[in-house]
Amino acid sequence: MSDRLKFAEDVVNDLQSTGLYNEIKVIGSAQGAWIEIEGRKVLNMCSNNYLGLANDPSMRQAAIDAIEKFGVGPAAVRSIAGTMSLHEELDKKVAEFKRVEAALTLQSGFMANCAVIPALVSKGDTIISDELNHASIIDGARLSRAEIKVYKHNDMASLEEVLKGPNSGRVLVICDGVFSMDGDIARLPEVVELAERYGALTMVDDAHGEGVLGENGRGIVDHFHLHGRVDVEVGTFSKAIGTIGGFAAGSAKLIKYLKQRARPFLFSSALTPPDVAATIQAIEILTASGELVEKLWENGRYFKAGMQKLGFDIGHSETPITPVMLGEADVAGDMSRRLFAQGIFATKIGFPTVPKGKARIRVMISASHSREDLDFALEKFELVGKEMGIIK
Numbered sequence: 001m002s003d004r005l006k007f008a009e010d011v012v013n014d015l016q017s018t019g020l021y022n023e024i025k026v027i028g029s030a031q032g033a034w035i036e037i038e039g040r041k042v043l044n045m046c047s048n049n050y051l052g053l054a055n056d057p058s059m060r061q062a063a064i065d066a067i068e069k070f071g072v073g074p075a076a077v078r079s080i081a082g083t084m085s086l087h088e089e090l091d092k093k094v095a096e097f098k099r100v101e102a103a104l105t106l107q108s109g110f111m112a113n114c115a116v117i118p119a120l121v122s123k124g125d126t127i128i129s130d131e132l133n134h135a136s137i138i139d140g141a142r143l144s145r146a147e148i149k150v151y152k153h154n155d156m157a158s159l160e161e162v163l164k165g166p167n168s169g170r171v172l173v174i175c176d177g178v179f180s181m182d183g184d185i186a187r188l189p190e191v192v193e194l195a196e197r198y199g200a201l202t203m204v205d206d207a208h209g210e211g212v213l214g215e216n217g218r219g220i221v222d223h224f225h226l227h228g229r230v231d232v233e234v235g236t237f238s239k240a241i242g243t244i245g246g247f248a249a250g251s252a253k254l255i256k257y258l259k260q261r262a263r264p265f266l267f268s269s270a271l272t273p274p275d276v277a278a279t280i281q282a283i284e285i286l287t288a289s290g291e292l293v294e295k296l297w298e299n300g301r302y303f304k305a306g307m308q309k310l311g312f313d314i315g316h317s318e319t320p321i322t323p324v325m326l327g328e329a330d331v332a333g334d335m336s337r338r339l340f341a342q343g344i345f346a347t348k349i350g351f352p353t354v355p356k357g358k359a360r361i362r363v364m365i366s367a368s369h370s371r372e373d374l375d376f377a378l379e380k381f382e383l384v385g386k387e388m389g390i391i392k
Ligand SMILES: *Cc1c(COP(=O)(O)O)cnc(C)c1O
Pocket: 108, 109, 110, 111, 134, 136, 137, 176, 180, 205, 206, 207, 208, 236, 237, 238, 244, 245, 246
């Protein structure tokens, strides 16, 4: 009998023999600065829980209350079998928070890209995309069947070169707000200006900017005061907001259109009531105070300064994301294992997520880290870094 899945087994074997097979750690506790893995408490230095909201007590309570009132499932694709008032409330909350006319929540950030991009452009149109854009932008772009052109990362001369064309049909420029592997910020004011000059639509995916940039974490558009000049903001609740879900935000015209044309909205069920209620509460927390965002930045500055002082190469991040540049994937893997033995959970990131020879440990700083936590991490990075001869 022939094994029709032998190809899959071959790939896995190959990854295992070259040390590239990704073993996923199992977490036995709620998210937080300290989590339980393999029966041990370890300091979490790689989650996207920027503000520590993933286990916030008031959000937990909001989720419980929503279950009491609305149950656990939406039992509906919103456009087909009715949408709960809770989902409408979240759409409005997101719009207010982002300071736009309207917003539409979707099931995830990945889905939001697959919803928005094919709704805006299709065969015969052109997408202009930063070379380091997130996988979900790339997949959303492919789904659209528009021609995809790539400009050099954050390079405005390269973007203009592509914008000059010739480009067919509608032209859509897309970039991440914060590039998650390096922590640098998109040069959005220039992107917008160039796009305006060449009559292109603009879209920014602010997954790592929400809760991080702008007033009280309103994101990159607010950070650069570009309100009304970016056609679509796509985002996620799965990072700083601490829950799950995605959204598109922009003009009322855009959102009305997306409700008729965005396929993941039209053909996939809504978020569950507890997700939605916890997310509404998270936005209320952010709207009320910028304290957590400030704490995140303060922690980021403290940790980065400490790492630099120790002699680590931490790239050129402009946000609390701290990439520890290590070169080869096996070095990064070795460091991650040694750190784990010391009580630090910090995973390695290698090819294909980042280019070959640019493997790293990406440290994700959180507002939930205390000063003692950061000092503990610096002490362990120093110990392991010296052990491996990475720092002197
Ligand atoms: C994480 C991320 C996503 C995916 O968001 P999910 O809500 O987890 O699906 C999309 N875009 C960017 C830029 C991201 O960093």
